[in-house]
Structure formats: C-alpha cells, structure tokens
Amino acid sequence: MVAGVSPNYRGDVVNPRNLAADIPPELNCSLFVTNLPGATTVKILLQVLASHGPFDRIYACHVTEPDPAQGFTTASAKITTFSRPGAERLYSFIAQNRLVMNNLVSRVIWNRNMVGPQPLPQHYTRVLCLRGPKTVVDGHVLFRFLQRCNITFHTQDVFVTQETENERAMVWQFGSYRAQAEAARAALQARWPAMAVQFGPDPCATGIHDRAVGLPGRNVVDRNVQQGPLGMIPGSQ
Template sequence: MSQDQVTAPPKLNMSSTIPTMDLRVFVPSEQLTGNSSAERQISRHNGNYRGDCSLSINTGANVQEQNNTNLWITGLPGTITIQELLAAITRTGRVRSTVVNAPTGTIMTAAASISFFNRKDAENLYRKIENGRILYRGTFPSIQWNRNKVGEGDAHPLASRVLLIAGDPEIVNEKYLNEFFSKKFVYEIDCIINHGTVDGFNGPISRLEYRFGSWRSQASSARLALTLELKGFLLVEYGPDPCAGQGPGLR
C-alpha cells in the first residue's frame, strides 16, 4: 500500500454503523470457551467455522523426524518476552508458532517452543543457535529438536504471523481491535506498528500492522474473524514476517 494514497475498493463502506462486539459468526477458540474435545469436534463442522489451526493432522506422531519444523530452546532469560525472543531471530524464516515457558520450580531459566512453516527455516535457526550466533542478555541458549513434532502442513504460501489491516479508523485502532481479538481467541503480541492514516475515496483509512507471536491459532484466527465479522469496514492481508528478513510491511 502506498504511504501517500490508498485506493479503497468499493466494498469498503465506512459510512455504515460501526458493528458491536456481539457478533458470533466466528467461533471462539477452545482456550476461551473451555469446550471439550468432543464439543470441539462438533464445532469443526459448524457452517460458520473454517477449522482449528491447532488441530492439524500435521502434528505429533504423524510427522517424520526429518520433517519436523519444531525446535526447543532452553537457557533463556527467565523474564524473556515473545518480542525479545523473536527480535534475535532474523533472516531465518517464517515463524509458524511460538510458545514461551516461564521458569518452574528450581529452574530459573525459561524455555521456548518455536516452529516454522518449513524444515529448511527450522534448520537455519538450529544452526545459528548451535554455532553461537544468537545471544540473549549475554547468554547463549541451547537448542534441540522438539519431541512435539510439527510438520510443514499445507498452509497458504503467503501465510504469516503478521497481519496488515487497513480501514475505518473507528475500527482499525489498537483499542477496538485488541478488545475484538480478546473475545475470539488467546493471543500474544510481538508488536503493533501504526503506519498512520491516509486519504481514501470514502474518507480516512487507518493502517496497522499486527505481529502476533504465532500464525497458528493467532494471526490465522484474527484474519478469519476480521474477514467474517468486519467485512466492509476493513481489509486484511498477510504481511512479511520480519524473522524471514523480508523487511517491514506497509511501506
């Protein structure tokens, strides 16, 4: 999108009444609803539901070791954040999911599980950490292949943990979107970048870049919810993952 002018397609009708948070087209995640696995199986066939990205057959025992894209990093600072963890992982590859495990018991360090969209990118990070090329607060972490295996799967080639969102400023702002997302699924934010407001055919257009901690069940769920419930008020697309070294989005 141009930094000076954004051409809003006709389907953006920003003069319409701003929708409430009560829409239920998108089924909230199990983490929020507490549904049992049996209930979840029923929900997967709901006509308004498009699948739970965390339940792919491309996980666990279905994945051969040589196809595993999931890594287990230990020896991390006890208070490390998603943002700090991912900031050091540059020119590696698109991150599929990230989970940080806080210190427990007598262990004072944190650990993290991080998977990629393809094996090659996972191997890139493995070599970088194994060769001492990544440092966190003066300490070298350790790395091994995660026993909870995650395969490459069949995600869209542009799938990313990063979303580029543009539309009505009354909706495309951190306050509205954070509340909207919190009612739909559990998520963690790497960072949110405000790319400013530009003129469109139907009025001002606000532009935000949301960098989630994960694509799986976070950015994917956010994109689905926005598309189903806020169609006509905004446009959303995947943006490049900075961990892949492709540069920032919305420039």
C-alpha cells in the same frame, strides 16, 4: 505420560494440535530452545530472532517461564517454522552459540513433539496488514474485539503504516500464525467484511527489523499519537 510428549513438556497436552505429528524426524520443523533469560517473552524472543535473520516464517512460538520449584531456573521456548529448511537455518544459528541474551547462551534441540511443514501458500504469515475506517482500525478497539472472541495471542509489534482523514492502515505482528494470526484474520473478516485484511512479511523470514522497511504502501511516518499507546496495549509485551 501422553504418547509422543516428553515428561518435561510444560504445555497443554490435551490440545491435539500440541501432540506429535506422525512424521519422520527429517521433516520436523519444531525446535526446543532452553537457557533463555527468565524475563524472556514471545515479543522479546521474536524481536531478537528478527534482528539476526532471515530464517523462516514463524508458524508457532511459545515461551515457558522458569519454574524453580520443578528445577527449571531459566525460560524455554518452542519455535515452529513453516518449512524444514527454515527450521534448519534457525537450528544451525542457535547451535553455533549465536543466540545470546543477557549473557546467557541459548541451547537448542529438535523438539520431540514433532510438527511437519505447513502446506500453506507462501504469503501466509503471522503478520496481518489491516486497512479500514479509523474508528475500527485502532489497536485498542481491535485488541478488545479479539479478547471478546476468546482468541489468546501474543504481539511482537503493532504500528500504523498509513493514515488519512478517515482511513488507517496498520500492521499487527502476532506471536504465531497458528491459532493467532489465522484466528484473528477469520474473526476480523467475519465482523468487518469491508475491512482489508491481508498477510504481511514476517520479520523473522525477511530479516527486516526496522518498521519502516519493506511494508507495501507505506508513505506516512508513524504518528506519535499511535506509537505511544499502541506500544503499551495488553498483549504487546
């Protein structure tokens, strides 16, 4: 057993960012949620949480599938928020048996693999707002680019907020800030310096579930030509 890691942990124990931080328990911002439906994905879980928020910005979210051979018949998730107060709000919500998915009542404990508050600006989130030429700001183009950069990521949603003849604005809601939105932001800025890449509001922090609400600069209804394909790009499930 690796020091600070539960024997029941099914993640990557080699990655130093997955090891417990040397912090007091009262600063822990990481939750371990169990009894989730077997088909739960990061996308599904974050959409459900956003509909019940606001809680906090999500720093990291990872879902582990059931493993009946090892005695795990339901899915579980590790959810880490940016702040301790946000983690406490989310913990209280789940502990009150209010997170119910497919008639399963989720359970929550504080994760033994502790993660402290993140000393990052308040506007840093797992959501990126992109603006640039339509040939570049395209869900399929960007997905393939991130794949080539060897960035492993989950997507809650991808949608267009504004479009002109030559330019497009898009919002990409990643599953995590850690190693996903932060890595994508760095890669996009390095590859296309002229592309505007900014952080947007996290639906789990705002409690805003509707795409059309709370997005700065939005004045164009999502185009149907974008909504079909983008909703099905790999990584968005």
